[in-house]
Amino acid sequence: MRIALIGAGSWGTAVAGLAAQEASEVRVWAHEESCAAGINTNHVNPGYLTDYTLPENVIASSDIVWALKGADGIIFAVPSMHLRSVAKAARHDIAPDTPVLCLTKGIEPHTGLLMTEVIGEEIGHPERIGALSGPNHAEEVCQGALSAAVIAAEDPHVAAFFKDVLISPAFRVYVSDDITGVEMCGAAKNIMAIICGIAAGSGLGDNTLALIMTRGLAEISRLVHARGGDPMTCMGLAGMGDLVATCTSEHSRNRMFGVAFAQGVSLEAYQERRHMVVEGAAAAMSIAELARSLDVDAPLTFALDHILWHGGSIAESLEHLTDRFPTSEFYGINE
Known part of the structure; x- marks a missing residue:
């Protein structure tokens, strides 16, 4: 199984490590080539969580098309102000039935849209888009501290898919249908x-x-x-x-x-x-x-x-x- 992780900030980096426990490969899209190079060369994100060594099956690139190619599931972890533009850039490389999970938190100015709704407007088929949230500091999650989150999705199969990808003895995942x-x-x-x-x-x-x-x-x-x-x-x-x-x-x-x-x-x-x-x-x-x-x-x-x-x-x-x-x-x- 291949997971695409779009965004290489602190939370995206930590979740890439979580996904790598279940997926055979996690492809991370980083905005900066230097970030991708650090992950590939040293298995460390040079910009965030610099004390955390990523699993070897986490690889990165600044090429979003490469990151999305062949993905069985896609996770967005970019700042709210950039989410629409990144989703728009990715739209032609996401199959209509690929499950998507949003880690970004925020409300779009002027439209009042939730982050999953922003992604849905750009890539279509919003019913396959879920959201993850909970009391999770990346600094603790990447070190294996006991944590928990909830995944909300309209389609229970989407929530179940990402729950299976991310759950571990130290990272507990619950599900909900209340995306809003x-x-x-x-x-x-x-x-x-x-x-x-x-x-x-x-x-x-x-x-x-x-x-x-x-x-x-x-x-x-x-x-x-x-x-x-x-x-x-x-x-x-x-x-x-x-x-x-x-x-x-x-x-x-x-x-x-x-x-x-x-x-x-x-x-x-x-x-x-x-x-x-x-x-x-x-x-x-x-x-x-x-x-x-x-x-x-x-x-x-x-x-x-x-x-x-x-x-x-x-x-x-x-x-x-x-x-x-x-x-x-x-x-x-x-x-």
């Missing part, structure tokens, strides 16, 4: 992680972080419900599980950006320094836009969007949030 809920959770939790980072970087304590996480989970549940997903998904791996990991871990680029931002580091400077995309920053803009279009109350998302993209201050946004009068704890979910 799983993807909305995966995108929105990055927003809450940045806010938790800002709170921590501003010197606020554990009570505040618990408040942000729990009210953030309620906000995500309202968004999931309005978008047509199941709010119960927010209680699982893609929701609460990923939220806890992303809001508390030193591996979380979203949380760590929030800490740096509170200390005066700009988004542009942070991304350039870390050579990583802060997905929650883009999600703040696109999910705020989506929430307004769906008439969903999303105060935390609106606050971060205002701070990052509209010149608002942290103090101003905190004052606005604390001026709100608390109402029913779970409003907007079962209405």
Whole structure:
């Protein structure tokens, strides 16, 4: 069995290693030729997870046609801002019945589309596209730390296929049919992680972080419900599980950006320094836009969007949030 892994960032690299345990060959597409050369020569990605040695059956190229040729399954792991263009470039080399799994988390600006929907628009046959999400830091997964994820797909055979490819004693895989809920959770939790980072970087304590996480989970549940997903998904791996990991871990680029931002580091400077995309920053803009279009109350998302993209201050946004009068704890979910 051959798996094509489109994207050679940290998560794509870790998942390539997982897939290599079951597949006879994993072909990785890397945007940079130097990245592909490092994987092929030293079995190490020179840009990400540089302490991790990939299995020998993981090979790479900057030629996407080569990576896709003869693939029995395809996994997309590119940043959300590049997903559409990469899927478009790959469309003519993907057979209509090849199962596809999306690791990318986010909402497309202006369209409000989920990442699987973006891929589906470009390559067709969206029913064969699934999404994976959960509390998984690549730095721990690649070292064999016990972890778990959920794969959601409209077609149960797609979920079962990728479950068989990725599951191991250390990486537990559950399945779901709620693609909308799983993807909305995966995108929105990055927003809450940045806010938790800002709170921590501003010197606020554990009570505040618990408040942000729990009210953030309620906000995500309202968004999931309005978008047509199941709010119960927010209680699982893609929701609460990923939220806890992303809001508390030193591996979380979203949380760590929030800490740096509170200390005066700009988004542009942070991304350039870390050579990583802060997905929650883009999600703040696109999910705020989506929430307004769906008439969903999303105060935390609106606050971060205002701070990052509209010149608002942290103090101003905190004052606005604390001026709100608390109402029913779970409003907007079962209405």
